[in-house]
Amino acid sequence: MATTSAVDRLRSRIGHTVAPISATVEAGHLKRFTEAIGDPNPRWNTEAPPTYLVALVPASMHLAEAEEYGKGWLNGGPVRVGDRITATARVAEVYEKTGSSGSLLFIIFETDYVNQHGRTVARLRGTAIRR
Amino acid sequence: MTMQVGQEIPALVKHPTTRQLVQYAGAQGDFYEIHYDQDFARSVALPGVILHGLLKAAFLGQLVTDWLGERGTLKSFEVSYRGIDVPGRPYRCRGKIVKVDGPKIELEVWGEDPDGNRTTAGSATVLLNE
Numbered sequence: 001m002a003t004t005s006a007v008d009r010l011r012s013r014i015g016h017t018v019a020p021i022s023a024t025v026e027a028g029h030l031k032r033f034t035e036a037i038g039d040p041n042p043r044w045n046t047e048a049p050p051t052y053l054v055a056l057v058p059a060s061m062h063l064a065e066a067e068e069y070g071k072g073w074l075n076g077g078p079v080r081v082g083d084r085i086t087a088t089a090r091v092a093e094v095y096e097k098t099g100s101s102g103s104l105l106f107i108i109f110e111t112d113y114v115n116q117h118g119r120t121v122a123r124l125r126g127t128a129i130r131r
Numbered sequence: 132m133t134m135q136v137g138q139e140i141p142a143l144v145k146h147p148t149t150r151q152l153v154q155y156a157g158a159q160g161d162f163y164e165i166h167y168d169q170d171f172a173r174s175v176a177l178p179g180v181i182l183h184g185l186l187k188a189a190f191l192g193q194l195v196t197d198w199l200g201e202r203g204t205l206k207s208f209e210v211s212y213r214g215i216d217v218p219g220r221p222y223r224c225r226g227k228i229v230k231v232d233g234p235k236i237e238l239e240v241w242g243e244d245p246d247g248n249r250t251t252a253g254s255a256t257v258l259l260n261e
Contacts, residue, residue, distance in 0.1 A: 033158040037155065039189070049189065050189070055159045070209065
């Protein structure tokens with residue numbers, strides 16, 4: 001069960017962003033990624049498949065003792081080889097849910113990915129749970 | 132193209148291997164040992180190394196993009212991890228249409244192990260080309 005102080009500490013970080021990280025989509029890395037996921041679609045020679053951005057820029061802030069529960073992507077445009085992507089992550093929400101097995105703490109991270117033209121190409125929402 | 136609520140899209144069966152987990156660890160930069168070190172995985176009460184949640188998300192992404200092709204754009208995509216999967220067991224990705232609103236199609240997607248357990252569940256929204 002999450003202690004009140006842990007909840008308060010996490011809540012105090014809502015809206016807090018870590019320093020943005022930038023990376024360029026390289027053909028070689030994209031190829032290694034699509035080989036790793038085993039997706040042979042030739043479209044991915046030049047364009048990034050749906051989950052690629054998490055591999056390009058480590059997305060969520062790591063949180064000790066919390067386990068990954070899920071991820072969601074909201075897409076704003078294609079990501080292509082040569083694009084320069086800047087990712088900015090923040091804690092978006094922290095809430096507690098009480099179920100049959102006790103209290104669970106949900107931590108929602110959001111990461112915005114913006115390309116070199118200032119276009120938001122994706123917003124990632126990651127959910128972690130602390131038991 | 133007919134899009135009807137309840138219609139299943141073609142399933143995608145993946146055959147993950149330990150080699151693939153190492154490839155994915157490298158490509159993703161996720162070096163948590165539960166994905167490639169059998170002794171470590173067992174020491175934290177797992178049956179052995181397990182698939183990355185994001186690898187299963189990528190499989191479900193492929194399910195949708197294989198079906199959609201160039202007919203439209205994937206607007207949103209969401210997955211949650213409900214159970215573990217181990218290499219050497221086929222992973223079946225499935226999806227069905229749950230809502231049709233003009234060019235906007237909503238899908239339920241999920242991945243299941245050979246026993247039929249839905250170890251990953253999610254949804255996707257696509258916008259068909261006009």
